[in-house]
Amino acid sequence: MILEKILQVIVVLAFSPFLFGVINRTKAFFAGRKGSPLLQLYYDLFKLLRKGAVYSKTTTWIFVAGPIVSLAAVIAASLMIPFAGYPALISFEGDLVLLIYLLGLARFFTVIAALDTGSSFEGMGASREVQFAVFSEPALFLSLAALARLTGHVSLSGIFSSTAMNSWIAYGPLVLLLAGALFIVFLAENCRIPVDDPNTHLELTMIHEVMVLDHGGPDFAYILFGAAIKFWILGALLTGIFFGTYSRGWAIDGVVFITGMIFLAIIVGVAESILARLRLLKIPHFLMSAFALSVVALLLTLGQL
Amino acid sequence: MVCRSAKLSNSVGAIGAVSACVLGLVGLLSAAHHPESAVISIPWLLWHGSLSVAVDSLGALFLFAVFVLSALAAVYGLEYLRHYYGKKNIGSAWFFFNALVAGMVAVLVARNAILFLVAWEAMSVSSFFLVLFEGEKKNVAKAGLIYLIATHIGTLFLLVMFALLSAGSGSFDFTAWKAAAPGFMPSLIFLCALIGFGTKAGFMPLHIWLPEAHPAAPSHVSAIMSGVMIKTGIYGLLRVITFLGVPCAWWGYLLIGIGIVSGILGVLFALAQHDFKRLLAYHSIENIGIIAMGIGLGVLGMSNNNSLLMVFGLSAGLLHVVNHAFFKGLLFLGAGAVLHTTGTREIDALGGLFKKMPVTGFCFLIGAAAICGLPPLNGFISEFLIYFASFKSMNAATAVVIVSLGVVASLALIGGLAVACFTKVFGIIFLGEPRSAHCQKAHEPGLFMRFAMEFLACACVFIGLASPFLISIFSGIVVDITGAAPADIEPVISAAIHPLLYVSVVALSLYAVSLLIALLRRFLLGGRPVERSVTWDCGYARPHARMQYSASSFAQPIVDFFKGILRTQKHAPKISEYFPDSSSFKTETADLFSETLFRPALGFIHRIAEKLTWIQHGQLQVYILYILFTLIALFIWKLR
Helix, strand or coil: HHHHHHHHHHHHHHHHHHHHHHHHHHHHHHHHCCCCCHHHHHHHHHHCCCCCEEEEECCCHHHHHHHHHHHHHHHHHHHHEEEEEECCCCCCHHHHHHHHHHHHHHHHHHHHHHHHHHHHHHHHHHHHHHHHHHHHHHHHHHHHHHHHHHHCCCHHHHHHHHCCCCHHHHHHHHHHHHHHHHHHHHHCCCCCCCCCCCCCHHHHHCCCHHHHHCCCHHHHHHHHHHHHHHHHHHHHHHHHHCCCCCCCHHHHHHHHHHHHHHHHHHHHHHHHHCCCCHHHHHHHHHHHHHHHHHHHHHHHHHCCC | CCCHHHHHHHHHHHHHHHHHHHHHHHHHHHHCCCHHHHHHEEEEECCCCCCCCCCCCHHHHHHHHHHHHHHHHHHHHHHHHHHCCCCCHHHHHHHHHHHHHHHHHHHHHEEEHHHHHHHHHHHHHHHHHHHHCCCCCHHHHHHHHHHHHHHHHHHHHHHHHHHHHHHHHCEEEEHHCCCCCCCCCEEEEHHHHHHHHHHHHHCCCCCCCCCHHHHCCCCCHHHHHHHCCCCHHHHHHHHHHCCCCCCCHHHHHHHHHHHHHHHHHHHHHHCCCCCCHHHHHHHHHHHHHHHHHHHHHHHHHHHHHHHHHHHHHHHHHHHHHHHHHHHHHHHHHHHHHHHHCCCCEEEHHHCCHHHHHHHHHHHHHHHHHHCCCCCHHHHHHHHHHHHHHHHCCCCHHHHHHHHHHHHHHHHHHHHHHHHHHHHHHHHHHCCCCCCCCCHCCCCCCCHHHHHHHHHHHHHHHHHHHHHHHCCHHHHHHHHHCCCHHHHHHHHHHHHHHHHHHHHHHHHHHHHHHHHHHEEEHHHHHHCCCCCEECCCCCCCCCCCHHCCCCCCHHHHHHHHHHHHHHHHEEEEECCCCCCCCCCCCCECCCCCHHHHHHHHHHHHHHHHHCCCHCCCCCCCHHHHHHHHHHHHHHHHHHHH
């Protein structure tokens, strides 16, 4: 049992960069291109880990600590993420609070590392990042609160081991509302279109990319790897609603779950291909809609239970 | 305090305060072992009661925070006040400092209403004189006046409250009071306590003195005022609740509502400030809001007989009292170190101080992360307990569920805004390039100031890790407040030990993983080229420090989004030429409640009072006649 739990963590850490390859392939398909290899992010990571580094004279050790603490925080958060409806390595009542706050810690350090460069571009990106988090965090908390009320559990592992396929059919509209809310938060927190465009080339329009402009070498590898794990963490909350446990054994359920994650990556790729970015001023409204969806879902739980 | 030598009085004052606090802590320890010896009651010349003091576990928790923070603030002040030799009367500053600490201690141990009020006044008045330390400045004098008026309006309600409480038994001794019969009276007493103590604690909208007075005081005094003095309001409220029997449910709802409003508006107004000490003062209102949410949940649990809500709400609120004392004390001391060497409180005038004051910067960073409630520090633990109580009551009655959801959403919003605010403060003050000449003089403070900050930073880290072992302390305090049997409380509280143990495990693994990744980086970079260069500036030829993002630009998107509440005023000349040579831009955010509530209300009172000026004409003889008539009227009323 403990072996499986450790294996789950290894699967998450090893497999999460793969999903970025899936997104890029999907976008390439829509653009009529061949696209980069599915394993491109792995190549990038290894290339970056083999490089030296250049630091700005303005920076202090905060700049170096930023990627380290951020990566450590998301790795610690990944220990609490259930896998295919099986309990996570670390699971306790209230772990969802710690999970969201660890992501907050990662954000805090990314932002101060950006401010450490003294660049106005990075300050701008940092300012946008903290602004959007103000709106996405309450939506995420309320969505998880709705799941907690629906399932009667206060831990992520408890919630996701009980929302199996049959239960979400019973609460169809509610689960769809929650999925909508979580999907918006998922897109915003992972800096995807329509909130942020990972492929943009203009510093002024970037959010996440601009905060890490001055990072290079192993530091940048840490940042990319951290982003991939964060993508998995928030994606797993969304996938977990639909691909719960069927108790056909850990291996089969795991394969189904990973297929679900790949499916989610394809959806993100499709969304990025057919949507345009929102104007920056409209993003808070977009995130408020996630908040509104989760509030409506909560109202439904009040009626239903 | 008779000595005229600044140096001597500085040392004597500080040593006196530190030794008193250390003795107090020793006393607390012995009281914890022999609770029966912690009561002193002697007959008093005054009527209706005796001079009685006692220490119970509720008081002991607050006393602990007072002693620790005051001792450290005294150590810090010893160095901080050297700056003012020859300019200020150091002796009187220490006299009022010691009087403030003594007043707080007396408030926390008093078991008699008159003693309590005397101590309360001593505390308020001595802190008023400390606020006036630099009273020759116009805004400081105004801040002092607002504080003095606000605190006495609060005291007025406390007088009424104690009169109502003692009406039943005719005694001013706390021990003589019995729970009043349920009905109108307890609610009235509660409301008086809420206004009276809420003014001191800084509940919105009674907070208006706080953002004026806290920045005006010397920084070590700001730390004490923000860290522990405003908590005496929380203590008073809890102490009064113990006299009132089973609370009504609406008290809990009201407290939670006040907590949510204070929390969200406190952090929003903090975000819009440019003066870092004023910003920290607004954050005290935010944290008082979080404490009020916790206590409100606890009161709600007491009235609904929901032991889970009661135990975790109260413990979370009380733990946050201690946590806030530590991290806000730390932040004010750090802010003092910056102010001390740069001479400015303007965030946008600073920058790049981390290189010149690495220890202060690191301590400030820990305080900033702790106040945002981020793991693995102490702020997270108390917020976690509030979330825990709220999430655990998702299957309670509908009203409780709605309130819990409100608390969860508000805390999440406050958390997000606090991260925005403290990345701004830390990032703009300590990181980047210096924005003005103020930063040239910046240097690391001396041993004493550093020690106080380092100690508090360690305390923040320690509570963040040791919470599973500390949480059981709160069972005794909850028993003191609610009067429940210890056997009922202990099993509930032990339900939190398991999650907190896991929080500590994750915190430790966070430290371990960070260390591993850092070592991996060092290993990878070993022997490879590591260069220093300039920040990427898009190829711009002559970057300047003033081109950096400023605190106001960093906060602007959020401030603009909430402009309906914040009402930030922008001042900029209209640019009409094609090539303007100079321009300026200034924003200021005045307090919502003092502008829209207190200013019109006080203006109204002022207009009415003007109509009564004919009574007050300056003729002493007629005034004496007034007194005579009043006395006669009272005699007739009494003899009737």
